[in-house]
Amino acid sequence: xxxxxxxxxxxxxxxxxxxxxxxxxxxxxxxxxxxxxxxxxxxxxxxxxxxxxxxxxxxxxxxxxxxxxxxxxxxxxxxxxxxxxxxxxxxxxxxxxxxxxxxxxxxxxxxxxxxxxxxxxxxxxxxxxxxxxxxxxxxxxxxxxxxxxxxxxxxxxxxxxxxxxxxxxxxxxxxxxxxxxxxxxxxxxxxxxxxxxxxxxxxxxxxxxxxxxxxxxxxxxxxxxxxxxxxxxxxxxxxxxxxxxxxxxxxxxxxxxxxxxxxxxxxxxxxxxxxxxxxxxxxxxxxxxxxxxxxxxxxxxxxxxxxxxxxxxxxxxxxxxxxxxxxxxxxxxxxxxxxxxxxxxxxxxxxxxxxxxxxxxxxxxxxxxxxxxxxxxxxxxxxxxxxxxxxxxxxxxxxxxxxxxxxxxxxxxxxxxxxxxxxxxxxxxxxxxxxxxxxxxxxxxxxxxxxxxxxxxxxxxxxxxxxxxxxxxxxxxxxxxxxxx
Ligand code: ARG
Numbered sequence: 001x002x003x004x005x006x007x008x009x010x011x012x013x014x015x016x017x018x019x020x021x022x023x024x025x026x027x028x029x030x031x032x033x034x035x036x037x038x039x040x041x042x043x044x045x046x047x048x049x050x051x052x053x054x055x056x057x058x059x060x061x062x063x064x065x066x067x068x069x070x071x072x073x074x075x076x077x078x079x080x081x082x083x084x085x086x087x088x089x090x091x092x093x094x095x096x097x098x099x100x101x102x103x104x105x106x107x108x109x110x111x112x113x114x115x116x117x118x119x120x121x122x123x124x125x126x127x128x129x130x131x132x133x134x135x136x137x138x139x140x141x142x143x144x145x146x147x148x149x150x151x152x153x154x155x156x157x158x159x160x161x162x163x164x165x166x167x168x169x170x171x172x173x174x175x176x177x178x179x180x181x182x183x184x185x186x187x188x189x190x191x192x193x194x195x196x197x198x199x200x201x202x203x204x205x206x207x208x209x210x211x212x213x214x215x216x217x218x219x220x221x222x223x224x225x226x227x228x229x230x231x232x233x234x235x236x237x238x239x240x241x242x243x244x245x246x247x248x249x250x251x252x253x254x255x256x257x258x259x260x261x262x263x264x265x266x267x268x269x270x271x272x273x274x275x276x277x278x279x280x281x282x283x284x285x286x287x288x289x290x291x292x293x294x295x296x297x298x299x300x301x302x303x304x305x306x307x308x309x310x311x312x313x314x315x316x317x318x319x320x321x322x323x324x325x326x327x328x329x330x331x332x333x334x335x336x337x338x339x340x341x342x343x344x345x346x347x348x349x350x351x352x353x354x355x356x357x358x359x360x361x362x363x364x365x366x367x368x369x370x371x372x373x374x375x376x377x378x379x380x381x382x383x384x385x386x387x388x389x390x391x392x393x394x395x396x397x398x399x400x401x402x403x404x405x406x407x408x409x410x411x412x413x414x415x416x417x418x419x420x421x422x423x424x425x426x427x428x429x430x431x432x433x434x435x436x437x438x439x440x441x442x443x444x445x446x447x448x449x450x451x452x453x454x455x456x457x458x459x460x461x462x463x464x465x466x467x468x469x470x471x472x473x474x475x476x477x478x479x480x481x482x483x484x485x
Contacts, residue, residue: 042341043096045348046103050089052138053103053131054082056214057111059234060126067225069125074118081114102341103135104128125222126214129248129336133213136344138235140257141209143351144202148482150358151199151264155192155475157366159468162188166464168372169379169446170285178382181446184285184375186459189467191274194267196471199478201260209253212237216244219335249335251325251343258322261350265318268357272311275364279305284374289367292360307364311357318353321346379446383411383421388443388452393435406433 032040058079065075085107088094100106105128111119162185172182212235215221215228221244228240241247278285279293288305296302328342386407393403410432414421422444429436443449454460 037098037101040101041098042102042344043098043100043106045345046132046135047096047106048348049103049132049135049139050107051086052135052142053107054086054089055138055235056131056134056231057082057107057122059231060214061122062234063227063230064121064124064224066227066230067125069224070121074121077115077118078111078122081111081119084114085110102128102132104131125217125224125226127216127218127248129218130213130216130244132340133216133248133250134235136251136347137209137211137213137237137253140254140347140351141206141236143355144206144209144257145482145484147261147264147351147354147358148199148202148478150355150362151195152475152479152482154358154362154365155195155471155478157362158188158192158195159471159475161185161365161368161370162192162464163468165370165372166461166468167447167450168370168375169450170375171379171381171384172459178378178384180384180387181379181449182459183450183461183464184370185461185464186467189464189471191267191271192471192475194270195264196474196478198260198264198267199481201263202257203478203481205253205256205260207238208256210236210238211247212240213247215240216247219245219248245335249332249337249340251329251340254343254347255322255325255329258318258325258346258350261354262315262319262322264354265315265357268361269312269315271361271365272305272308275308275368276305276312279303279308279368285371287369287371288364289369292364292367307360311361314353314357318350321350376446380420380444380449383414385421385444385446385449386411388449389421389440392440392443396435398435403435406435409433410436 061070061075061078061082064070065072070078085094088110094110096103096106100109108119108123111122113119164185165188166183166185168184169181170184170187171178172180172187212228212232214231214235215226232238232240275286275288277283279288288303288307290303292307294304294306296304324346325343328339332339389410390400390403390407393406394400398406410421410424410429413428413432414424422441424432426438429438429440443452451460451462454463456463456466
């Protein structure tokens with residue numbers, strides 16, 4: 001199946017082309033009030049489920065045939081009409097109307113137009129309740145793969161920069177204050193690890209989402225001899241739902257997906273915030289490519305990090321969409337309730353948002369120019385090598401508490417005299433503390449400080465390269481998952 005979206009605006013729906021199409025008209029005398037129709041309609045947003053609804057219809061038609069409820073000839077005509085309807089939906093030749101209510105109704109109209117009475121046979125043994133639950137799972141599983149692809153592109157861009165900058169020392173920060181020098185590549189890979197876990201969450205979610213609701217009917221299953229497992233298999237699910245009530249009532253798969261999307265949003269926001277800082281005049285760590293930055297309408301000199309800011313800002317809607325669905329679900333009695341129609345817009349919005357933000361962030365990261373000289377020059381600012389000094393004293397047998405204190409005094413001395421740690425004379429070092437013999441200056445160099453952090457997980461350039469090897473393998477596997485292998 002292709003992750004192809006079908007878009008339609010509500011304004012386009014207000015004119016009905018003919019007699020209102022309802023799947024439930026039998027027991028009703030009058031038509032629905034206009035206000036009800038407008039409240040009830042979902043086809044302007046669920047229209048994007050067309051390819052999934054039609055795929056489920058093909059599978060359902062085949063089990064109806066196996067059950068002896070459609071002849072071979074009827075099945076062939078049915079499949080032909082479904083194929084033609086899909087073509088017509090894609091080309092825009094077949095459009096939903098407001099009177100269609102939802103995607104299922106509109107597509108049944110399309111089949112009736114093509115097949116006459118035969119089009120009405122497909123509804124046997126299924127309900128919009130199991131259809132919509134199936135469609136949404138298919139849609140999400142399909143789009144999850146596209147999202148993973150886009151994440152892999154972002155990971156790849158970050159890894160390429162990290163490879164270039166494994167040796168580039170940068171000021172490592174805690175509390176946004178200079179703390180200890182780090183490899184800039186190490187910092188970039190920290191973001192890759194976060195995105196890699198996000199992808200793991202999606203692939204793990206996918207196993208739980210791979211259950212087919214079709215066959216559950218409205219809520220109780222069907223008295224017709226259907227074959228839900230065959231349907232599940234045809235649609236790429238790993239099994240059919242073991243409980244028809246759970247199948248139609250539950251949307252935890254959508255909420256869990258929205259959680260994964262919110263977490264990705266949070267990670268994008270943190271990366272975005274860093275890029276905003278890095279691009280600022282105060283940091284000047286990176287220069288953004290013109291193609292991924294914006295100007296100001298009044299200040300000719302401005303180059304703004306809008307991509308990073310929008311990534312940060314759009315995390316709000318990703319988190320909001322999760323809250324919105326959880327709030328809809330909370331307190332719903334089993335099984336289907338119309339409240340569940342409210343599941344789709346948050347889900348679609350999160351998918352659309354990620355597919356907008358991820359390529360822009362990947363492009364921004366891939367094309368940014370890192371100001372290596374400035375990073376290196378400022379890596380030890382703020383007495384960032386003080387810990388190295390204290391640890392050297394520890395290696396010489398001084399208790400850490402005492403070493404911490406001695407180096408603390410030295411920092412104060414440097415601040416008062418406006419000098420760097422390495423600039424203090426032998427004599428003055430000893431005045432500050434008897435532990436501060438001239439050889440302590442040996443550890444006051446940034447490349448040495450990085451290389452010394454060589455235990456697994458440390459910022460030593462060699463460890464950064466080890467991470468790159470392991471991450472490349474993991475990211476290749478993630479790309480392969482997204483490609484369906
Ligand atoms: N549009 C509905 C939804 O999104 C489809 C299912 C309608 N079922 C019903 N019994 N009214 O949930």
